[in-house]
Amino acid sequence: MFKLIAAFVLLVSTVSAAPVRIKDLADFDGVRGNDLIGYGLVVGLDGSGDSLRNAPYTEEILAGILERLGVNVGDQELRSKNVAAVVVTAELPPFARSGSRLDINVAAIGDAKSLLGGTLVLTPLKAADGNVYAVAQGSVIAGGTAAGGEAARVVEGVPTTVSIPVGARVEREVDFELGEIENIRIALHNSDFTTATQVEAAVNRALNRQVATALDSGTVQVDFRALGDINPAHVLGRIENLEIQPDSRARVVIDHKSGTIVIGERVRISRVAVSQGNLTLRVHEAPEVSQPNPFAAGETVVVPRSFAEIREEPGIGFAELPSEASLTDVIAGLNALGVGPRDMIDVLKSIHAAGALHAELIVQ
Structure with missing residues (x-):
């Protein structure tokens, strides 16, 4: 199970480093269904x-x-x-x-x-x-x-x-004339100042003039007036196929319902020691029935009887994660504890509560 999780996370980190087209990262404002x-x-x-x-x-x-x-x-x-x-x-x-x-x-x-x-x-x-x-x-x-x-x-x-x-x-068309607009905004799916700046630079470099401006972390505006008499459809077709390397915040996403954990490539953990153990409390009922003799005056009574058992699984001790551990170190350190997916969720939440997990923790 853990080998599969580690392989999946490493695959995500490898793909995210590859160039991505702007059309897969953003939408053009007004061009929507x-x-x-x-x-x-x-x-x-x-x-x-x-x-x-x-x-x-x-x-x-x-x-x-x-x-x-x-x-x-x-x-x-x-x-x-x-x-x-x-x-x-x-x-x-x-x-x-x-x-x-x-x-x-x-x-x-x-x-x-x-x-x-x-x-x-x-x-x-x-x-x-x-x-x-x-x-x-x-x-x-x-x-x-x-x-x-x-x-x-x-x-x-x-x-x-x-x-x-x-x-x-x-039967009826939506009134929107692309050829009459003076500028258009590129709306990023995930707001990020670094990504917006990269989009701005890529557009200006491709068109060889300063026509794109990053307005905020999620919006880049392209001024068509600076391009002269050029068909906007041709410009947008060229812009959407430009490739950049998007950036994003370090995130750890936990899905409690399915036990899925996804760790981004930029996740870092400060030096911390982790110990994980299971404590099981089991309570079962074994009621007894008290019945009087046939000729004795009395009533049949159910006597409750409970048994409680506390059992602690063998501990694994402490596993130490080095300072500023990388993604590979995080996976290897958690796998060293030998915990299941549900317990791994609790471990990650505890590391975050201790202030050692330098990433945004998203629990779904």
């Missing part, structure tokens, strides 16, 4: 849809669709179990034009058992401004299955969450 959402209906299910008595909104939207198609349902009660109310989500990519196709996700919001084999009815998709930007429709693709009887039910995957590849068509 927009989230879309809609409320619709999936029909054609094999009896696995919503119970209309428990989901009145499904009956309401079904009646609305039928009335728009010229079918007057009036006050009739619909009792079909072949329909399900769903929420449809999608992302409108930057510069999407009318007629472009989008992938969509569909999720049931009622008590439907499965959306397998259903068809999504025409559903408008709106953005945060309330305008309709796309329309979705098509046969759903379910990745899970469900089967059941009167006493048992088996579900594999999530059959109530499905997708429709290219299931939506763009």
Whole structure:
């Protein structure tokens, strides 16, 4: 286990030292997608849809669709179990034009058992401004299955969450003219002054003029006015393929749920001695029943009886980590203790509490 962890950390440190493209480190301000959402209906299910008595909104939207198609349902009660109310989500990519196709996700919001084999009815998709930007429709693709009887039910995957590849068509474009902007900002995914300065230097060096300025640790602004009459798309295409060596803070990330530990290459530990041991407290119950003789007056009583045992695992003693230990020294020192992943988490937290771990400790 520890050899695998050490190999993974060393692999991360090796890759992080290689040049990385700016397009993998940052986004261009304004060049982004927009989230879309809609409320619709999936029909054609094999009896696995919503119970209309428990989901009145499904009956309401079904009646609305039928009335728009010229079918007057009036006050009739619909009792079909072949329909399900769903929420449809999608992302409108930057510069999407009318007629472009989008992938969509569909999720049931009622008590439907499965959306397998259903068809999504025409559903408008709106953005945060309330305008309709796309329309979705098509046969759903379910990745899970469900089967059941009167006493048992088996579900594999999530059959109530499905997708429709290219299931939506763009009907409205987002107003954004790239050719009319005077400057654009490069937003780093991880804010760092050293990385921002490297991006600034790389852009100015590639364009052979001072057009990029680091505004803060996460933003670099590029002035297109200093470039003259040049197509901004060509400039951004050249900038995003520039390579730099990004810098970052020393971090130790701990995931308690899975027992995963990731240690960055810049982590250092001051000289410290660590000892780890396990103390086990075990308590078990063995109640006894006291019952009187057949002709004696009395009641049957349960007498509680508890046994406690304290056991300490054999200690390993102290393991000393040298001053300003490197990543390799940290892994080797922790492995020398022979502790498991859960105990290693406690050791790292204790070293950090002692002030000897020179890194940002992130516990998830």
